[in-house]
Amino acid sequence: MRLLRAELLKIRTTSTWWVFGLISLVLWALTLGFNWLSTYTLLDMDTTDMSGDDVEQIRAAADVVNVAANLYTNGQFFGLLMVMLLAAILSTSEFFHQTATTTFLLTPRRESVVFAKLGAGVVFGVLFWVVTTLINLIVTPLVLTSLDTASQLGEGAVWSAIGLNGLAYALWAILGVGFGILIRSQLGATITLSLVYVIGSLGATTIFAVIGDRWGDWFQELQVAIPSLASQLMVSGTDLPGNPPRWVGAVVLIAYAVVAGAVGTFITKKRDIA
Structure with missing residues (x-):
């Protein structure tokens, strides 16, 4: 607990956490506008001239x-991106501020330091989820009312999606700590992870959309192997046609987090810090 409190203090005593928080709120607002518009378009979409599979997916x-x-x-x-970057900074800050040697001299068991960073990352990940979820619980009923739809808060699938979203935030924090250990440079980690996350997600979505129908359902279901797409699958509400069950997305993301945490611990124990 002492190490965990120390890691939390490192973030709380800098402007990093609230800067990321403000950016997350701005991106949240932009995403809300996009989702509101796309939902209105989706509910009003004419499926007369579409194929059977497309109609089924749109109806779902x-x-x-x-x-x-x-x-x-x-x-x-974007919330997961912010959490991943903040968690990565937990690792890279030791090298950016040249405190890694001191940290590991004071705590010779390096895995304890890694576990503390993982724990701190999860705490901030869950905190970001709690804040955005509370805002969503206030705003979403208003959006649904404008679309002539009830709040749906009595549906178990909705609360399941909200809970799985919290799990996604925690797991992406673990991924961030692991990547931060792998990429020591704070600037390098921030730029690399941002580009890989955004461009990789958009690229994967485009590839599966363009050639997915040609290869069949088995190829479409492979998109769950992309971490960001696995996260989206987890919060889909109900299982969608042409997609694996939501629990598969959770399993894939947990596997990535376990590997990232294990690799990060191994590298920290074996790599020369000085």
């Missing part, structure tokens, strides 16, 4: 439970 996405789940988890895409 337009289901009020899935619409509500998407809005109650609004801000996930």
Whole structure:
């Protein structure tokens, strides 16, 4: 607990956490506007000239439970990015401020330091989730009312999506700590992770959208191997046609987090810090 409190103090005593928090709120607001508009378009979409598979997917996405789940988890895409970057800074700050040697001299068991950083990352990840979820719980019923739809808060699938969203925030924090250990440079880690996350997610979505129909359902289901797409699958509300069950997304993300944490611990124990 002493090490965990120390790691939390390192973040609280700098402007990093609230800068990331403000950026997250701005991105949340932009995402809300986009989701509001896209939901309105989806509910009003004409499927007369579409193929059977496309119609089935659109009808599933337009289901009020899935619409509500998407809005109650609004801000996930950029929120997870912010949490990952903040968690990565927990690791890279030791090298940026040249305190790594002192830290490991005071705590010879390096894995204890890694576990403390992982714990601190999870705490901030969950904190970001709590804040955005509370805002979503206030705003989403208003959005749904404007779309002539009830709040859907009585649906278990909606609360399941909200809970799985919290799990996603915690797991992405673990990924961030692991990547931060792998990439020592604070600037390098921030730029690399941002580009890989955003461009990789958009690129993967484009690839699966363009050639997915040609390769069949088995290829479409492979998109769950992309961490950001696995996170989106987790909060889909109900299982969607052409996609694996939501629990598969959770399993994939947990596997990534376990590997990132294990690799980060191994590297920290074996690598020369001085």
